[in-house]
Every structure is written in structure tokens, then in C-alpha cells.
Amino acid sequence: MQHLSSVPPRRGLVVFLNGTSSSGKSTIAAELLRILDGPYFHMPVDAFHAMRSGTPVPPDQLDVALHRTWRGYHRAVAGMAAAGNDVVMDHVLSAEWRLRDCLAVLPARDVVFVGVHCPPEELARRERARGDRPGGLAAAQLAQVHAHGLYDLELDTGSLDPAECARRIKEFLPDRPSPTAFERLAGTG
Numbered sequence: 001m002q003h004l005s006s007v008p009p010r011r012g013l014v015v016f017l018n019g020t021s022s023s024g025k026s027t028i029a030a031e032l033l034r035i036l037d038g039p040y041f042h043m044p045v046d047a048f049h050a051m052r053s054g055t056p057v058p059p060d061q062l063d064v065a066l067h068r069t070w071r072g073y074h075r076a077v078a079g080m081a082a083a084g085n086d087v088v089m090d091h092v093l094s095a096e097w098r099l100r101d102c103l104a105v106l107p108a109r110d111v112v113f114v115g116v117h118c119p120p121e122e123l124a125r126r127e128r129a130r131g132d133r134p135g136g137l138a139a140a141q142l143a144q145v146h147a148h149g150l151y152d153l154e155l156d157t158g159s160l161d162p163a164e165c166a167r168r169i170k171e172f173l174p175d176r177p178s179p180t181a182f183e184r185l186a187g188t189g
């Protein structure tokens, strides 16, 4: 490897998978990394929570610690894209401020906003089968996660398998709309 004194500027793409817990985001992301051209980074929000040390956070400071993690995650994805890296973002927009913060820091014209849907009965079935998520988590998130009602692409993992979801995203990438859903939501498109 050579140490470069400069790297050609490039705008990284952010494929933003938004859906409730158990909707199938991580499974689609893994499939995407297998089939997409070029190096992509899968950046799931869970990985950022997993990076936090096990030092107990006092209950009265927990909300701040969690919000700093989410805000840091949004900026980390923006930073990777700013350095020219393509990213698959895997997130749950279960609070209105999270979308607002993403709209403020992500490069709106380079975001492909993908709604990952799944019927409630199937979400509950997956939660039971996984056993590592509290029952009812996805149902509690469902209304808020898709409340903004605007995407570049929407997928139903209740009827499509992960490979087909990934294939549809891959096929969509060369014909991305302008303005993007993110530009429209940010009011810049």
C-alpha cells in the first residue's frame, strides 16, 4: 500500500434503510453488501450502542447518553459519506427528532431513503422466533417510524425475500430521483 498525500474527492452514497425492529433491515444490508458494486460499509445503529463501554450510566443520565449515541451515529454516517465512502445505514426512526437530525447532517441529494415495511403479525412472529427482542417492540415503533410518509423506494419484507429486496435496491440506484425524498423532506429539493 502507498501512503497517498491526497485522495480524489468523491460524494459517498447513503442507502438509508428505515424500518421497525425485526422488519429485516440488517438481513437486507448483508445481502446488499454481497451484491452491490464497489466497497460499501454497513453501519447499523445497533453497532454504535454496542461500542459503548459497560460502565453503568446513572439512570438520570441515561437519556442524554442514548441521545449522544444516536446523534453521534448520524454524524459518523455523514462523515463516512463526506470522505467518499458508500454506506448502507440501518436505523429505526422511532422518534421524530431522529429524522430531523438526519435531515440536518446527511447529504440529502446522496441519500437513497428506503422504507422497510413488514405486516404487524409477521413482525410479532419474528420477534417470538428471535427471542432477543422484547415482544411488542416493533408494534410500538410502527406508527412513528413511517410517519413522514415519503421514501425513494419502499419494500415489504412480508412478501419479498431479502435477496429480492436487495436486488430491487440495486436496480434502483442508477435511476435515482431528483429531488430525492431527503431533499423533499428537508425542503431543499
Ligand SMILES: Nc1ncnc2c1ncn2[C@@H]1O[C@H](COP(=O)(O)OP(=O)(O)OP(=O)(O)O)[C@@H](O)[C@H]1O
Pocket: 019, 020, 021, 022, 023, 024, 025, 026, 027, 028, 046, 092, 126, 130, 133, 157, 158, 160, 161, 162
Ligand atoms: N424478507 C424476510 N423474510 C422472512 N424473514 C426475514 C426477512 N427479513 C428478515 N427476516 C428475519 O427476521 C428477523 C429480523 O431480521 P433483521 O435482523 O434483519 O431485522 P432488523 O430490522 O435489522 O431488526 P433490528 O432493528 O431489531 O436489529 C431475522 O430472524 C431474519 O431472519
